[in-house]
Amino acid sequence: MKVSLFITCLSDALYPRVGEAMVRLLAKYGVALELPSVQTCCGQPAFNSGYWKEARESASTIIAAFEDADFVISPSGSCTFMIHHYPKLFEDDPVMLEKALQLQAKAYEFTQFLVQVLGVTDVGAQFPHKVTYHPSCHGSRLLGVKEEPLLLMERVDGLELVPLPFANDCCGFGGTFAVKMSDISGAMVTEKSDHVLETEAEVLVGLDMACLMNIAGNLRYRDKPVRVMHLAELLYEGVKGA
Amino acid sequence: MSATGTQAGGATVKERAELALNNDFLRKAVKFTTERLRAGKENAAADHGNWDDWRERGRQIRLHTIAHLDYYLNLFADNARANGVHVHFADTAAEAVKISLDIAKHAQAKTVVKSKSMVTEELHLNHALEEIGVEAIETDLGEYIIQLAGETPSHIIIPAIHKNRYQIAELLSADAGETLAPDTQVLAGFVRRKLREKFLEADIGMTGCNFAIAETGSMVLFENEGNARMVTTVPKTQITLMGMERIIPSFADLEVMATLLPRSATGQKLTVYMSGITGPRRDADADGPEEMHIVIVDNGRSLQLGDPEFQELLNCIRCGACLNACPVYRHIGGHAYGGTYSGPIGAVLTPALKKNVAEWDDIANASSLCGACYEACPVKIPLHEMLIYLRRRKLEAGRGDKMEALGMKGFAAVMSNAKRYRAVVKLGQLGQKLVVRDGGIRVKLGPLKGWNTYRVTPSLPKASFRQQWKTMEEEIRHGLQDMDPAVKSRMEQIVKDRESGKGGHGHHG
Amino acid sequence: MAKSEEHQSWLAELDAKSRAKQAGFIDGISGKLKRPRVTAPPAHPYRGAPDFWKAFEWPLEERIAKFQANFKAAGGHTERLASMEDARAFIAGKAAELSARYVIRQNQPELNGLGLEDAMPDAAFSVWNSDPQEHWKARAAEADFGIVVADYAAAYTGSVTVLSSKDKGRSVSLLPTVLMVIIPLERLHTRLGEILIDFDRAGREHLPAGIHFISGPSRSADIENDLTIGVHGPGVVYALLVG
Numbered sequence: 001m002k003v004s005l006f007i008t009c010l011s012d013a014l015y016p017r018v019g020e021a022m023v024r025l026l027a028k029y030g031v032a033l034e035l036p037s038v039q040t041c042c043g044q045p046a047f048n049s050g051y052w053k054e055a056r057e058s059a060s061t062i063i064a065a066f067e068d069a070d071f072v073i074s075p076s077g078s079c080t081f082m083i084h085h086y087p088k089l090f091e092d093d094p095v096m097l098e099k100a101l102q103l104q105a106k107a108y109e110f111t112q113f114l115v116q117v118l119g120v121t122d123v124g125a126q127f128p129h130k131v132t133y134h135p136s137c138h139g140s141r142l143l144g145v146k147e148e149p150l151l152l153m154e155r156v157d158g159l160e161l162v163p164l165p166f167a168n169d170c171c172g173f174g175g176t177f178a179v180k181m182s183d184i185s186g187a188m189v190t191e192k193s194d195h196v197l198e199t200e201a202e203v204l205v206g207l208d209m210a211c212l213m214n215i216a217g218n219l220r221y222r223d224k225p226v227r228v229m230h231l232a233e234l235l236y237e238g239v240k241g242a
Numbered sequence: 243m244s245a246t247g248t249q250a251g252g253a254t255v256k257e258r259a260e261l262a263l264n265n266d267f268l269r270k271a272v273k274f275t276t277e278r279l280r281a282g283k284e285n286a287a288a289d290h291g292n293w294d295d296w297r298e299r300g301r302q303i304r305l306h307t308i309a310h311l312d313y314y315l316n317l318f319a320d321n322a323r324a325n326g327v328h329v330h331f332a333d334t335a336a337e338a339v340k341i342s343l344d345i346a347k348h349a350q351a352k353t354v355v356k357s358k359s360m361v362t363e364e365l366h367l368n369h370a371l372e373e374i375g376v377e378a379i380e381t382d383l384g385e386y387i388i389q390l391a392g393e394t395p396s397h398i399i400i401p402a403i404h405k406n407r408y409q410i411a412e413l414l415s416a417d418a419g420e421t422l423a424p425d426t427q428v429l430a431g432f433v434r435r436k437l438r439e440k441f442l443e444a445d446i447g448m449t450g451c452n453f454a455i456a457e458t459g460s461m462v463l464f465e466n467e468g469n470a471r472m473v474t475t476v477p478k479t480q481i482t483l484m485g486m487e488r489i490i491p492s493f494a495d496l497e498v499m500a501t502l503l504p505r506s507a508t509g510q511k512l513t514v515y516m517s518g519i520t521g522p523r524r525d526a527d528a529d530g531p532e533e534m535h536i537v538i539v540d541n542g543r544s545l546q547l548g549d550p551e552f553q554e555l556l557n558c559i560r561c562g563a564c565l566n567a568c569p570v571y572r573h574i575g576g577h578a579y580g581g582t583y584s585g586p587i588g589a590v591l592t593p594a595l596k597k598n599v600a601e602w603d604d605i606a607n608a609s610s611l612c613g614a615c616y617e618a619c620p621v622k623i624p625l626h627e628m629l630i631y632l633r634r635r636k637l638e639a640g641r642g643d644k645m646e647a648l649g650m651k652g653f654a655a656v657m658s659n660a661k662r663y664r665a666v667v668k669l670g671q672l673g674q675k676l677v678v679r680d681g682g683i684r685v686k687l688g689p690l691k692g693w694n695t696y697r698v699t700p701s702l703p704k705a706s707f708r709q710q711w712k713t714m715e716e717e718i719r720h721g722l723q724d725m726d727p728a729v730k731s732r733m734e735q736i737v738k739d740r741e742s743g744k745g746g747h748g749h750h751g
Numbered sequence: 752m753a754k755s756e757e758h759q760s761w762l763a764e765l766d767a768k769s770r771a772k773q774a775g776f777i778d779g780i781s782g783k784l785k786r787p788r789v790t791a792p793p794a795h796p797y798r799g800a801p802d803f804w805k806a807f808e809w810p811l812e813e814r815i816a817k818f819q820a821n822f823k824a825a826g827g828h829t830e831r832l833a834s835m836e837d838a839r840a841f842i843a844g845k846a847a848e849l850s851a852r853y854v855i856r857q858n859q860p861e862l863n864g865l866g867l868e869d870a871m872p873d874a875a876f877s878v879w880n881s882d883p884q885e886h887w888k889a890r891a892a893e894a895d896f897g898i899v900v901a902d903y904a905a906a907y908t909g910s911v912t913v914l915s916s917k918d919k920g921r922s923v924s925l926l927p928t929v930l931m932v933i934i935p936l937e938r939l940h941t942r943l944g945e946i947l948i949d950f951d952r953a954g955r956e957h958l959p960a961g962i963h964f965i966s967g968p969s970r971s972a973d974i975e976n977d978l979t980i981g982v983h984g985p986g987v988v989y990a991l992l993v994g
Contacts, residue, residue, distance in 0.1 A: 001733050007707050013667045014700055016707035020714060027718040030725025035711050040657040046650050048611055050633030050642070054654035061658050070737050105740050117736065118729055137612035142626075170569045174610025181608055182692025184259050187269075187573045188610070189696055217697030220682060275976045295801050302797035312780040313789040319773055321955050328762060330769050331776040348761055383982055384973030400973060407975050430971060430979040437983065442892060458955040460962075468925060468969040468984025475921045475961070476888055486780075493947040494799030500943055501800070511821060512908040512943070514970055515984070518950070518962035526917035528880040528887040530960050533762075540776075547783035 004069035005033040006062070006107070008079045009041045010209040018075050018209060021236035022110055026073075028239070029118050033073065039065035042082040045175050052089060059086050063099050071117065072107045075232060076208050077139015083107045084143070109139055110232055111148035111207060121151045125238025128158030132201035133231075134192070134215065136208035137170050149207060149231055156238050162199040166191075173214040189218045196226060203227045205234050255608045258578040268404050272396075272575045275403050276566040282509020283563055283618070290505060300502045301621045303495050304557035307456075311547065311556075314456040314489045319538065321459025325521030328535045335365045338539045342367060342448075342481055345535055346376050349479045351445035355437075357463070357470035358382040359450025360398060360560060361483045361539055364582045364595075367448075379444070381437050381469040383430060390417055396576030396584060399507050399562035404575050437469070447473035447531065451484035452559070453499055454536075457492050460520040461536065464503060464513040474519055480531035482519075486538050487556040493518070499559060502620035506561040542595030551631045552594050557621045558587055564625060567618035570608055579605060586615035586625045593632055606632040664708065671702045800944050809941045814906040815992055818939060821909025825967030826980050827988045835865055835933070838991050842931050843870035845989070846896055855879060855891050855927060856898035858918035861935070867898065879920040888922050897927030897985065903946040904939045904990070908966055911990060912946055915961035924965060930985035932965070936994030 003026075011018045023033050043058030063086065066072045074080050084107075086100035114120050133153065139145045153161050172178065172188025192215055196204050204219075204226050206212045216228035229237075252258035262268055287293040307314055319329045332338035342365075346354065354376055356362065368378040368389070380389040384401040388394065390413045395401030402410065411424035414432055422428055449470055453462040461482055463470045474480055490499060496518075504510040523530030546552045565571045565585030576584030581592035589605050606629050615625040636642060656662045677683050683690065683699040690699060781788040799805070809817060819829040832838050846854065854874040856862050858881055868876045877890045891897065899919070903912035911932050915921045924930055940946060943964075950958060969984030980986050 001730065001737075012707040013670065013702055016703060016705065016710055019707040020710070023714060023718060027722055029729065030723045032719055032722050035708070035715070037708070038660045040660050040663045041653075043657065046653055046657075048630055048633070049646070049650065050630065050635070050637045051647070051650040051654075052634055054650045054657075057654040057658040061660070071733070106737075117733060119732065137610075137614070141613045141617050168614070170610045170612035170614065172569070172610060174612065177607065177610045179689060179692055180604070181256060181259065181570075182695060183256075183263050184570055184573055184608065185610070186692070186696035187263055188569050191569075191573075213700060214697065217693075217699060220698040221684075221694075221696060271975070278976050292801070292803070295803075299797060299801050306793070306795055306797060309784070310789050310793045312777050312784065313791075313793060315780065316773070316777045319777075323766070323769075324955065328765055328769070329773075330765070331772045333776070344765075348758065381983070382973070383971045383979075387973065400976070402973055407977075410974055426974045426977040426979050429974060430982050434982055438892070441983075442888070457951065458958055460950075460958065466969070467971050467982040469982070471921070471925050471963065472983055475925060491795055492798060493950040494944065497800050497942070497944040497947050508972070510825075510966075512910055512964065512966045514825065514965065514967050516910075516964040516966075518958075519960065520955070520958040520962070521960055523915075523960050524917070526880075527915060527920075527960060528917070529891075529920050529922045530915065538776075544780060544783050547780060548785050 001071075002069050003031050003033055003071045003073060004066055005035050006039060006066065006072050006074035006079065007035065008074055008076045008209075010213065011075050014213065015209045015230070018230040018232055021230070021232040022073070022075055025123065025232060025236045025239065029120065031118070034069070036065040036069070042079040044079065044082040047082065047085060047089070049176050056089050059089055059100070060096070063096070063103055066103055067099065070106065071113065072103065073110055073113045074107070075110050075230060076210070077109045077136055077143045077145050078208050078210060080107050080109045081138045081143045109143060109145050109207065111152060112145055115148040115151055122155035123152065123235050123239055124242055125235050126157040126242040127234055127238035129203050130160045130162055130201045131203045131205055131234070132162045132164045132196060132199040133167070134164055134171065134196070134204060134206045134211060135167055136206055136211045139207050140168070145207065152231065152235065153205075156235070157242065159238075162201050165195045165198055171211045171214050173211050175210075178214065189214050193218045193222065193224065197224060201226065203229060203234070205229055205231050207231055255578055255580060255604045258580060259574040259608065262574040262578045267406065268575050269573060271404055271406055273572050275400055276572050279400070279508060279562075280566040283506055283566065286505040286509040286511065290501070296498065296501055297620055297622050300498050300559075301557065303490060303498055304559075304621050305554070307489050307491060308487060308547070308553060308556045311487065311489065314491060315486060315538070318454050318456040318459055318489055321457065322521070322536055323459070325459045326534065327459065327521055328533070330535065330537045332537055332539045332541070335539075335541045338365050338483060338537050338541065339367060339370045341537050342483070343370060343374055345479065345481055346371060346446060347374065349445050351376050351479070353377045353379060353440065353444045354446040354448050355379050355381050355441055355444040355473050355477065356385075356448040357450070357465065357473045358385050358401070359448070359483055360582065361450050361485055362448065363394060364541060365483070365539070367483070378448075379437070379440050381441070381473060383433055383467060386433055386437070387413060390414070394577070394582070397562060397565055398560055398583065398585075398587075404577070441472045441476050444477045446479045446481060447477035448481045448483070449473055451482050451488050451536075452503065453490050453496060454484055454488045455491070455493060455496065455518070456489050458520060460518045462496060463517045463519070464515070466514045468515060471515055471517055474517065474531065475529050478532050480522070480534045482534070482536045484536060484538055486540050486543050503559050503561050506563040506618070506620040542597065545597050546594060552628060554623050555591060555594055555628065557623055558591070559621060561620055563618040563620060564615035567614040569612065569614065570610065574608070579608070581605075590625050590628045590632065606636070667702070667706050671704070671706075674701055804942070805944065807942060809906060811936065811939075814939050814941055815936070818904060818906040818909055818990070818992070821906070822967060822990050825909055826970060827909070827967040827990055829990045829992065831992045833994075835861065835993055838933050838993050839865050839867055839870050841991060842867065842896070842898060845929075845931070846871045846874055849895065849929065851895040851929070853894045854896040854898065855894040855923055857900065857920065857923050859900045861900045861933070862898065879923055880917055887920060888926070891920060891922035891926040894927035896929050896931060897923045898931045898933070899924050900933045900935070901938060904934045905941065905943045905946055906939060907942050910943065910964045910966040913963050913965065914959040916959055921961045921963065924963060925984050927985055929987040929989070931989050931991065933991045933993055936992060939992065
């Protein structure tokens with residue numbers, strides 16, 4: 001059984017601690033992740049901006065990198081969902097289309113894999129803090145990862161989950177949107193962190209480092225000491241502490 | 243008012259959005275109302291139950307009708323004519339205007355009372371009527387207010403969403419010639435009295451059309467105020483302007499639309515009035531129009547037919563739920579979109595109706611692609627994906643930004659080769675030393691200018707995940723637990739199911 | 752009003768133009784859909800509400816309770832009355848209470864023998880379209896009370912349905928300040944669909960010019976999303992469930 005890690009650019013370059021948490025947590029369940037070294041980016045920045053030729057180049061790299069994997073796990077609902085766009089990218093290429101469909105069928109976001117495949121909801125963690133959760137749009141709305149993170153957090157000892165007002169609203173990241181429409185994006189992220197601050201939570205947790213980088217960046221800009229982390233990090237830290 | 247119906251100033255969405263973002267009142271007003279409408283919709287959908295089944299049903303009915311639009315539209319036209327309606331076909335806005343003016347001239351009309359119609363906004367019909375000396379009076383309360391203000395609607399359902407009661411009191415006081423208190427009852431009371439007279443003296447009543455029933459030739463209107471009923475009951479002549487895609491096959495199908503539309507628009511179980519008008523008054527009747535016209539308008543709609551990426555746009559039932567759900571709309575309001583239709587549906591519909599993506603420059607960029615519009619849509623139109631298609635088509639038309647194109651080429655070169663990718667990460671780790679302070683980057687220069695106006699950018703850690711992988715891998719392999727046999731067999735079953743075509747997990751988007 | 756000959760010939764000219772244009776307009780659609788024109792009714796497997804919904808029906812008492820709750824939630828008033836005589840007394844009482852001076856009612860058999868006129872001696876009473884010389888829209892517009900008997904009602908949405916005819920003016924349920932709707936209980940259904948299906952069954956030739964579903968008083972939330980009642984249509988609506 002070959003379970004491969006699709007690390008994603010952000011977790012590779014900026015947030016290696018997220019990948020590490022996933023790897024070490026899954027090892028507890030006998031899953032030895034592999035890291036195909038030829039993987040790069042899912043291609044979403046190019047795809048969403050309309051540069052499909054360029055997106056196809058990225059997509060081909062990813063498809064090749066995971067061709068022989070049985071399961072592909074990533075720490076991002078958004079990058080996982082990008083894989084669901086691959087069939088559309090290759091709709092005129094029957095060979096690649098078939099491969100794209102195969103990859104789509106075996107691609108899982110981290111909590112999806114943990115809950116749906118491993119059947120784990122209680123990782124035996126302890127995390128005595130007030131936490132609020134931002135469900136990222138692509139993961140929750142488009143990929144449909146809604147219950148999994150909540151099930152996992154419910155069973156963390158000491159964790160107090162405070163509902164985030166308007167939780168389902170986009171944080172304003174949107175990839176190149178944050179650069180091209182920086183003022184609209186700025187208004188959105190400011191509103192999102194306002195809601196986070198309203199909860200008085202010590203920790204903001206999520207499943208997508210892009211969104212979390214966005215919100216964390218705004219909180220830091222405003223000198224607000226809210227700790228921002230990926231759920232994998234929280235669980236792993238909680239397991240170590242338990 | 244410019245030719246595109248823009249009054250918010252600024253040539254681009256970005257500039258108009260900036261104006262809106264700096265208008266604190268507008269932002270608050272729009273936020274307040276959209277939040278209420280959105281909550282109302284969510285409660286109504288939950289209360290009704292099986293919402294996704296209803297959405298799917300609505301989608302299927304719309305898909306079916308549009309896929310057979312030649313049959314159903316033809317049937318509708320024949321039936322409406324058999325009911326005594328004068329049916330007209332207009333390929334373009336200009337043609338629809340010409341037909342309407344011709345009818346107004348022959349009716350020797352001095353005044354036209356109108357109930358809310360987005361199609362007439364699309365045609366700029368009021369302006370055209372005024373040019374031939376016919377007074378066009380909007381009778382929906384919100385429309386009346388923005389007509390006095392000389393503006394266009396900023397929301398499909400709540401046209402004056404961007405105005406508060408004080409601004410409205412000022413407009414209506416000027417209209418009344420006396421000071422009216424900024425009290426909703428007082429203001430609405432004034433409009434009721436004023437428009438009562440207008441209804442009774444008007445020569446023509448003009449409406450849009452929510453749905454047109456092919457099998458009976460009936461047109462259906464949803465409203466809360468009673469003004470659409472006034473307009474279709476009192477004047478001698480009725481003109482209805484309908485988009486060619488408003489068709490549904492039967493009254494049975496109307497039940498599904500009547501379930502989806504009011505709940506999605508305002509959270510109501512049904513609007514206060516739902517009227518089915520089948521032809522002009524019967525000879526023996528003592529009210530209703532003596533003469534009834536229906537103008538069927540294309541104006542770019544048929545361009546979506548046969549286009550697999552955009553045909554579903556014609557399924558739209560104009561409920562406004564996507565506006566209320568959209569985090570971008572909430573911050574910038576409707577006028578920033580610069581067209582008749584605003585919000586996510588406007589961002590797609592405006593360029594699609596004109597097939598001139600490039601001229602609408604950045605309208606498709608004004609979205610974070612969060613998918614809230616799709617989730618809110620009662621007929622499941624994938625607007626978030628259509629926005630990407632629009633961006634792609636703009637590039638295909640050779641109207642992309644040269645610098646961005648160069649950047650994307652570089653992106654592809656890096657991302658198609660892991661070695662190059664690793665080299666770039668390394669370069670970043672070294673290069674950032676110039677700008678990193680205290681583990682973060684705050685400089686507002688170059689590409690980071692907009693981002694860092696609202697945020698601190700994190701610095702790259704010393705070693706990337708890959709750079710740490712070798713050690714990590716050795717450690718985990720060394721202390722690896724045995725896998726639970728039950729889990730192992732489940733994983734094997736999943737792989738087997740997938741190979742036999744049973745498996746694979748779908749997505750919601 | 753008979754239209755002038757000139758007007759009629761202009762309309763005939765428009766219709767000829769429209770028929771000529773129709774063929775090309777519709778063919779254009781077929782062309783864009785990249786197939787020959789569809790001329791036979793296509794199979795429509797998704798017609799109407801989902802199947803689970805079509806079987807849904809409340810027992811009478813529940814229909815009454817839900818109708819009342821929904822109608823009230825929309826800002827309307829409801830009363831449950833045992834007989835038409837009780838309805839007459841209720842309406843007369845309200846007319847006296849609100850000092851109604853002008854009253855208009857439909858020319859419906861259920862109302863004709865009821866003696867409403869005698870029960871409201873202080874009001875000027877008109878019966879819709881009972882005199883071809885009368886300006887009926889003006890009579891309805893000046894009325895304080897409009898009285899109609901509903902053709903249908905739906906509990907699930909709290910709606911009444913009124914159909915127009917020679918004897919049933921559209922104005923009577925629209926122009927007066929107060930609307931009184933009498934609903935005989937046997938006309939109260941659960942779902943909208945039970946009513947709508949009758950219009951499909953009746954077919955085009957048998958439909959009235961106006962079919963109106965009314966679900967409470969006229970309202971608007973166009974000013975700051977603040978609910979205002981009685982914007983253009985009746986601001987006070989009573990649904991009287993009789994039987």
